[in-house]
Amino acid sequence: MLSYNFKYELKLLLRSRWIQLLSIILLLLFGFSTFNGLHKIEKRKKDITAAHSEVEENDAMMLKLLDSVEQGMEVSASRWTIPTSPMAVGNYHPRVAAMEPQPLAFMATGQADLFTHYVKPKVSGDDHTLNFAEMTSPVQLLFGSFDLAFVIVYLLPLLIIAFSYNVLSSERESGSLRLLASQPIRIRSWVLQKMGLRFFWLSVIVLYALCIVFFMVSPPLEQVSAFLGLFGLIIAYMLFWFALAFLINLWIGRSAKNAVALLGLWIAFVLLIPSVLNQLGNTLYPIPSRTLMINEMRSLKAEVTKKQDEILDNFLRDHPEYAINDTTQFRGFYHRYMASQRLIKEELAPMINAYEDQLRKQQDWVGIFKWFSPAIIVQESLNQRAGTSTQDYEDYRKQVVSFAGSWREHFMPFLYNNKNFSQKDYPDLPKFQFVPKSFSSLLTVPLLFLISIGLFGLGFFVSTKMEKNGILTTS
Amino acid sequence: MIAKTFLKETKELLRDGRVRIAVAIVFLLLGAATWISARQYKNVNEQYVAAKKAERSIWDNQGEKNPHSAAHYGTYAFKPKYPLSLLDQGVDKYAGTSIFLEAHKRNEAQFSAATDQTGLARFGDLTPDFVLLFIIPLLIILLGYNSFTKEREMGTLTLLKSQGFSSWKWMLGKWMALFLPILLMATALFLVAGVVLSNLKDFGVFNWGSLFAMYLVFVVYYGIFINIVLLISARTKKSGISLVVSLCVWIIACLGAPKAASNIAESKHPYPTRQEFAANVLKDKKEGLDGHNPWSKEAKLLEQEVLLEYGVDSLHQLPFNFDAYRMQKGEEHEAEVYFKHYNYLKDQYSNQSKVYKSLAAISPYLPTRFLSMSIAHTDYSTHWDFADAAEEYRIATQKFLNGNFAENSEYGNWGYRAEAGFWKNLPAFDYNPPELNSTLARNSSNLWLMGIWLITSFGLLFLSTKTI
Structure with a gap:
């Protein structure tokens, strides 16, 4: 089923021009910001x-x-x-x-x-x-x-939301969910596979864009570890948003509602929580x-x-x-x-x-x-x-x-x-030499991965509950 | 037809749980933002009053001192906060709050709040302007993205068409249904703000006219967004797509364009670094008269000029202290140098403004932001205005001090001390921000830009509903 899903999904993404569009947008954004x-x-x-x-x-x-x-x-x-x-x-x-x-x-x-x-x-x-x-x-x-950090922190999640808010709901809305239900696969595994594939393709595009960026900067070889660390961080962050999208897809139902809910989460995580924390810290x-x-x-x-x-x-x-x-x-x-x-x-x-x-x-x-x-x-x-x-x-x-x-x-x-x-x-005469210190922690990326995986776990838990009520009827 | 559509749409919105939740959230955010800002505002103002008073008493109680020592000792000009900054904080966080006024030197405003905060500060603050500029447009998108698409999706469009309806009346009904709740919200917010502000004591002169101007700016901004959202809804076939496209517009207008504009403006018209600027000033200063250096070429030239003018042959015979006179002339030269270099900065900024204005073509956010900041006196121009006023005061202070020195002592007497009561005679620094009319006149291009946006977007909406 996975290989079939993989082939079908890739065809779908190519035909709907999602992959082409995402590649171009990401390349433009990465290029401009770099x-x-x-x-x-x-x-x-x-x-x-x-x-x-x-x-x-x-x-x-x-x-x-x-x-x-x-x-x-x-x-x-x-x-x-x-x-x-x-x-x-x-x-x-x-x-x-x-x-x-x-x-x-x-x-x-x-x-x-x-x-x-x-x-x-x-x-x-x-x-x-x-x-x-x-x-x-x-x-x-x-x-x-407009730097690379802005593209990664603010815009990448929005692309992910646009890319995945209706994975399940569009099937329901176009009526193909009933056909799928007759297939020997659980809905949540099927959604997970679809999400996973989208995540995989987006990661490939990001990797590709990131390689180009680093090529633009023409790095010495010692930056390989920095590159991998950065890629790990981005992947972990992307995984978090895909996990949220997975949850919302299972939880809510209609496409527009999904989009609104995901957007609300985006505002909360990217705009509201940081500013509230900053102000609380100041107070x-x-x-x-x-x-x-x-x-x-x-x-x-x-x-x-x-x-x-x-x-x-x-x-x-x-x-x-x-x-x-x-x-x-x-x-x-x-x-x-x-x-x-x-x-x-x-x-x-x-x-x-x-x-x-x-x-x-x-x-x-x-x-x-x-x-x-x-x-x-x-x-x-x-x-x-x-x-x-x-x-x-x-x-x-x-x-x-x-x-x-x-x-x-x-x-x-x-x-x-x-x-x-x-x-x-x-x-x-004394001379000044700046000695850079590294403040980045090695724990960040693994912890972020853990959070994302936890969210996926929650998704599974939720969907088991929902399956009892019947996934076809929820709207 | 207009009224019927309006009633139907309003009923639908009222029945929708999403809308109720969203409106409640917006009000909650606004409330929190206003409360936080009001606290901060009060705090800053109390500090301002205390600092201003303390600084003046330090100046007044210098005791007996040579006026030029007092000039070097200097004083501070503090920037006040204005009532409408409660609604729009503008660039206040990033601009310094106090300027040190001393002899020979024009200083920049220092100690901006942002330099004393963590990196989180760069995400932005939960202030009323954040809700007004970012969140309410999002609310408009949420309320209006499916205004036309739902008619297509539910098949009611065909029914409507078979009735021989007037499309512009239909559109206007929908427009009103979207505009009215937003208008009500904005009105309520500004009314509350007005009442709160007019009840605050001692905090600058609150002006209902300015508040009303700001209110109009935001109403026009929301009108533009409503036009855009309805236009997208009319042109797309599915609600989901309409939502995504509207969001893209929001991202480009509110997040992308300002940042891109700031990058383009900086790379096209960069500011010098602080050190570069200081070095350039120093170079120009050296080319003229230095008040402290009686041996330079310029000083000798001045000496001869003055001797000739008074028809005497030694500096001792002059009716005033030539040292102080030279000091004053040097001060004037230095002031000119600073004037030139700060004007260069201003030119760079006005070039940068042109970049912002040209990018307003893709973002109604930009002209709105600039207008609202200007009206609230939290924009960069007001900051410049304040810095210029402080500089004028500095020059006047130097003249006042050097004048006393020149009149009351003779040439070569550096031991002269002005009496302790003298300092009180210096008038206090007082700064009044530009009036509303001149603010609006200065921002006429932004007003034009908003007008063009409003009319064009409405025209497009009108045309596209005709062919639906």
Whole structure:
């Protein structure tokens, strides 16, 4: 029966042009979204390269200037920008702290349009005011991006719904169900076989489209595992929607009703549950007000400014090494400033951490309740695979802040020992290297498979109950 | 005929359990969305009031200080929320809420809500605009997809035809039966919103006119969707196919087109990155007068000009402090540089808007979205408007401070301190969003687009029912 069903179904799908239509739609969607993703990545790479080359140019000028100064020549630059002063190097010649795109970054825009991919931390200024938000039109952020993740999370389920909402009901409506009932096969196995075949063909098309996408990106061989992981994820997600369609086909009856029910589920899983969870997370773990943070920060700073001399004294008492190594004992603006900045940073730390704590709590909350909606799981997993998830950017931020710290620390001995920066100190300048961390969990795909299989099981259970009432009469 | 068809269709809808459930769900969603938004709105506004007050008292109580130190110390402009943002949040989540106003620098608004949230925030929020823009069109599809197809399927079409019926009256009856429940829902919702908003105290000026304009925009939007859904129902043979096609239209119009538009707009007219922008500004700034650098070529030139103008031969003989004068001139140069670069951003955005408008050809959602955001003052233009007002205030503040410095001290006296009471004389920052009329005038192209959509879709529906 299976082979007969297989042949018949394939013929049916080909004749009704479903397979052709689906192939074309999927290829177009995958192609367009990948093109968009690649375009974004290209811009990101170009921006980072430009930033690096700008720094290189500036460095060449700085070295030239240093050379002139060291040879005792007159230079035309403003007094406070001459790089013999360590603070001038720290402020006017910052390094690029860039977050290079991961190989799969084209797949999911995630938070990539919201956050910047490179910053240049300086010695002065505060770490928490480093602006990590990218300059984008908020309209673009509101609408989001037409990326592969959108096609997979939002559109693929709709295609599945359109493809399978009337598998059983159309037979009933056209009257062929009675003929089928006379065949030696249980209705639910027959529906399952039909669903399975549709699932199989759609998987083949998706695999094919995905291969083309990866061919477009021209991957090195090491991406085979990434490819398989991605394919597994998509298949698991598709299986979930086919399982739902199977359930609805058995449960409800008429085509239009099936379509409405499936669509309702789509809205619930893809649109409603994520937004409700987000809002609940925000209500349960509210992020403290940023405007009030500004107020607090400013009163603290005003206080600290008044006590700058005292702070510097305390600082030097804690760091006797600076007092010993320096013969001139000159104390200027930056000596006071850097000492107070250190104090401000320490004082503000609990407040800044509160933001991170709340965000982490929200993240944990999402981590638990994401199992309510496979759409969230898949979106999150795609973002993680692409290296554009919230955690990735948080990690990048942390790496930058720690780099900013070491950049500042690097100049401290120069400053407090009143030592000039010279050409031979140049190679020792700290450099930033982004170390990507993988946040994707191996458990996601198997668990998603389990959920889908559970749904199929439920379908069988339901249909056994219904068979007692007679499947032909239900409508 | 119109009335009879209308009555029959309405009865059918009322008898259908699906419809009752769907309407109940929509009301439930709307209720939840409004409740959540109202809470958030109140919260944000309380924070705004507190922050504004605290910031002003920090500014007023600076004590004795050099005016230029105060300029560097700076102050903040906070963006208020407006009553209609309760109905349409627009881009508020993605736009910053506070601008730091300091000497020599125009800053971007910072701290948008989205940067402080998890990735889930990108799925969207359960807000009234979500229900109004996405869910009610879906409800229209659900109510109307089989309006014509059922007549075919049940064979009543043949009966009707044999009666010699007037097809346009028949169509109009069906149209009314679909439009009236939607109109009732929208009216109820906007009335409730109006009553709630006019009872909220201290939260900006609520304007019934704006609410009514927004209501009209949505009614037209629903009219367009009703036309489309009925048109599809009239042209297809089976209910199932009609439903699927209508859904495809919904997906393209509400989900696909905006995202595609955003991608196309970005790749055609990209913004510079934040760092690039800063570097470009810095480059231009260097080419002009730097208020802090008396040794530059531009500073020397200014010096000579001023000496010549006052007919004196040393800066000490000037009736004001030249340091402060130079500072002010530098400030003016810098303001010009920022003006130029921000105008470039605005140009890029207005080019992007053209992309959105051209894609409105396949999506009535786009003009509706832009109009509704504009009326609610939660759109990008209002944000620009606010940023521009803040910049104007910043420039005025610098002039105020440098003026005090110049008048009350002589050249070379950097030790001058303004007295503690001086800061109170700075007028407070006050921003008023554009009036409804100017908002609508600015959005005239979107109004046109919606009008064209409404008329064209209705015309097509009319023609296709003639040949049914």
